[in-house]
Amino acid sequence: MIGCEVLELRSGKFLFRQGDLPDGFYGLNGGRLKATTVREDGREAILAVIEPGNWFGQTSMAAHVPRARDVVALEDSSIFAVKPDAFDALMQNHNLVMAIARLQSMHLNLLYRMIEDATLHSTQARVARRLVLLAYGDLTMASKNRREVTVSQDTLAMMVGVTRQTLALELRAFATQGAIALRYGRIEILSKEILLTFCENL
Known part of the structure; x- marks a missing residue:
């Protein structure tokens, strides 16, 4: 693709930071990233784990506004970067505009879901709902769920x-009911049906 570069990002390195001017529309080719916000007191809120196949960064690019959050590599990652001039040219294509609109809608729905979880659901339901979402690849929303969620409990808590202690209590409750099994660095979903019973009208 003309105007598209391949970036290699080492684990722990930032692709961009909150407040940066937009310099690309990105697609993750390999590895994993996290979209995150850090408060002044250092407390971190992880908004999403970005997996291969996801495209992101379109909001700042289309509106020409600074980045609203940080994106940092959870592991060594390979990223496609569509530069601003190329992005503006591609936005003249009706099919791409429709694809961007669908992507924006998906991201907006995820945001609304996070707000709903924070305001209307119990802690137990929030944990269960996020596990179900992660089983479908978070932003990817794949057609088939995976049996393993490969995020650490520290990351899931954020x-x-x-x-971390509250999360551990909820996960143990799920495990006792046979919904999940706790593994080193991952969570195995044994029964999606049982996990859904904790979700309060998913």
């Missing part, structure tokens, strides 16, 4: 907005 995604849900609870302490």
